[in-house]
Amino acid sequence: MATDQSVDSVKVRMYRHGFGDCFLLSFFHDQDRVFTMLIDCGIKHNTSSVDVPIEDVIADLTQVLTPEGGNKPHVDVLVATHEHWDHISFFHPTRSPDYFAAFEIGQVWLAWTENPRDKEAVAINSRLRQGAAALHIAAVKLAEAEPAHAGQDSGTARERSATATARASFNKSMDDVLGFYGVTALRKVSQSGIKYKTNGEISGMTQQAIENIVKLGQKGGGIKYFLPGTTVDKQLVPPGVNIFVLGPPKSSLINQSNPRGGHSKETYLGIDNTGLTSFIDGMVKFGAAPGKQTGQDPASPFGDEVGIEPKAAAKESYFKETYFARDEQYRQIEYNWLDIAGQLALQLDGAINNTSLVLAIELAGSGKVLLFPGDAQVGSWLSWHSHEWKVKNGARTETRTAEDLLKNTVLYKVSHHGSHNATVREKGLEMMKHPDLVALIPEKEDSYNGILYEPLMTRLNEMCKGRVLVSADVNHTPEQLMKKRPEGVSVKEWNEFKQNVIVDRVYVEYTVRS
Numbered sequence: 001m002a003t004d005q006s007v008d009s010v011k012v013r014m015y016r017h018g019f020g021d022c023f024l025l026s027f028f029h030d031q032d033r034v035f036t037m038l039i040d041c042g043i044k045h046n047t048s049s050v051d052v053p054i055e056d057v058i059a060d061l062t063q064v065l066t067p068e069g070g071n072k073p074h075v076d077v078l079v080a081t082h083e084h085w086d087h088i089s090f091f092h093p094t095r096s097p098d099y100f101a102a103f104e105i106g107q108v109w110l111a112w113t114e115n116p117r118d119k120e121a122v123a124i125n126s127r128l129r130q131g132a133a134a135l136h137i138a139a140v141k142l143a144e145a146e147p148a149h150a151g152q153d154s155g156t157a158r159e160r161s162a163t164a165t166a167r168a169s170f171n172k173s174m175d176d177v178l179g180f181y182g183v184t185a186l187r188k189v190s191q192s193g194i195k196y197k198t199n200g201e202i203s204g205m206t207q208q209a210i211e212n213i214v215k216l217g218q219k220g221g222g223i224k225y226f227l228p229g230t231t232v233d234k235q236l237v238p239p240g241v242n243i244f245v246l247g248p249p250k251s252s253l254i255n256q257s258n259p260r261g262g263h264s265k266e267t268y269l270g271i272d273n274t275g276l277t278s279f280i281d282g283m284v285k286f287g288a289a290p291g292k293q294t295g296q297d298p299a300s301p302f303g304d305e306v307g308i309e310p311k312a313a314a315k316e317s318y319f320k321e322t323y324f325a326r327d328e329q330y331r332q333i334e335y336n337w338l339d340i341a342g343q344l345a346l347q348l349d350g351a352i353n354n355t356s357l358v359l360a361i362e363l364a365g366s367g368k369v370l371l372f373p374g375d376a377q378v379g380s381w382l383s384w385h386s387h388e389w390k391v392k393n394g395a396r397t398e399t400r401t402a403e404d405l406l407k408n409t410v411l412y413k414v415s416h417h418g419s420h421n422a423t424v425r426e427k428g429l430e431m432m433k434h435p436d437l438v439a440l441i442p443e444k445e446d447s448y449n450g451i452l453y454e455p456l457m458t459r460l461n462e463m464c465k466g467r468v469l470v471s472a473d474v475n476h477t478p479e480q481l482m483k484k485r486p487e488g489v490s491v492k493e494w495n496e497f498k499q500n501v502i503v504d505r506v507y508v509e510y511t512v513r514s
């Protein structure tokens with residue numbers, strides 16, 4: 001219900017520290033900042049920003065969030081959308097200074113997929129982590145295999161060079177994909193390259209970052225896990241604001257990363273039909289057997305009786321046919337590995353993106369919506385359309401459909417850094433018909449072989465009439481954008497837009513007015 005204290009504008013600050021999400025939302029009534037929300041804070045693994053060091057981002061957050069006369073920055077809600085390094089790395093307690101320990105956190109909001117009391121969530125997460133571990137072990141084994149086999153490569157020089165090229169490109173994409181999980185840096189922790197906890201869970205760095213976020217919530221005002229199709233309790237949001245939870249789906253759609261009809265498998269980690277299950281199981285067991293003949297590896301998640309020694313692994317059918325098949329051409333074996341690991345990497349990546357908490361933030365006065373989908377991919381987008389959200393407006397109960405919310409979207413935080421499979425066309429972007437539509441893309445050039453999908457960028461520019469703000473890509477700078485009115489936007493619209501944008505070295509800020 002609109003009251004005198006209703007929120008009438010939201011300032012959205014997109015930080016420019018590199019490839020990764022970090023958004024500060026400040027909700028205003030008049031000149032008063034009445035509510036703040038931080039959505040994610042991370043950077044792609046093994047990258048750092050020269051132009052905008054994270055310290056500058058933290059300094060800005062500290063400055064904005066420290067109340068007058070107060071001595072500690074305070075944020076009302078911290079949202080962590082999903083477990084990828086480029087979204088939560090700066091919450092890791094030891095990889096960098098524990099920046100957020102100095103912050104007061106009102107509440108932490110997470111997706112149901114992070115809820116330790118949700119059996120389905122626990123199953124999904126343990127499988128995803130095993131998958132990441134399997135990939136990592138595969139990468140290490142592949143790298144180890146090289147010197148032993150170097151002299152065995154047969155074929156012409158040209159064929160050998162093709163093998164080397166394939167391997168280099170595999171290693172590059174493996175680094176990229178594992179970079180999302182922050183697993184690679186654990187290489188030195190144990191012989192198998194993964195840090196194991198004594199209770200048998202595989203611990204990647206993103207998991208440690210999430211655990212630290214949970215701690216911040218426990219220290220502050222607690223943690224909320226959200227289910228799709230729900231409306232956030234009015235008590236938790238400022239007056240004049242409704243927040244709807246769109247994803248992650250609590251259905252098999254969580255498994256769909258790519259458009260139907262594509263060549264990619266749609267099933268969750270391809271579990272029954274691609275052989276990836278045995279690959280994951282085999283790899284994890286293989287990696288758990290460090291080759292020691294006596295004693296228990298303290299780093300192993302399994303007892304000695306469970307881990308498979310390489311000698312025993314050689315008898316298992318999967319490995320017999322691949323890794324240990326000496327009579328096969330080494331190169332064929334390698335291609336086999338590259339192929340299966342590549343499939344797994346892509347599916348794993350999409351599966352984790354689909355666990356993104358998706359929020360639609362509505363300003364009740366005008367119905368305008370700010371859409372923050374994290375990195376949600378196709379299945380999540382499609383699932384939104386199976387819900388209807390209830391919202392109290394005075395004595396009346398109103399409903400919203402996904403189409404309503406998309407139609408009223410005036411600010412779209414582009415999902416998954418503008419990739420090819422994370423903005424759905426007909427049931428997504430094409431429904432965003434509001435004349436004020438503006439897009440924000442947190443992205444940096446040359447990441448993931450150019451993740452920013454040009455056809456999507458073209459359509460975004462059409463739908464937004466050129467009002468597309470990109471955080472850190474030298475090919476699409478906001479400085480350049482602001483210099484000249486794009487074709488298709490009227491002088492009036494352009495002037496309004498310019499009044500609502502601040503381009504700073506550290507951030508780009510856009511104000512949505514109700």
Ligand SMILES: [Zn+2]
Nearest residue numbers: 084086375416
């Ligand atoms: Zn991301």
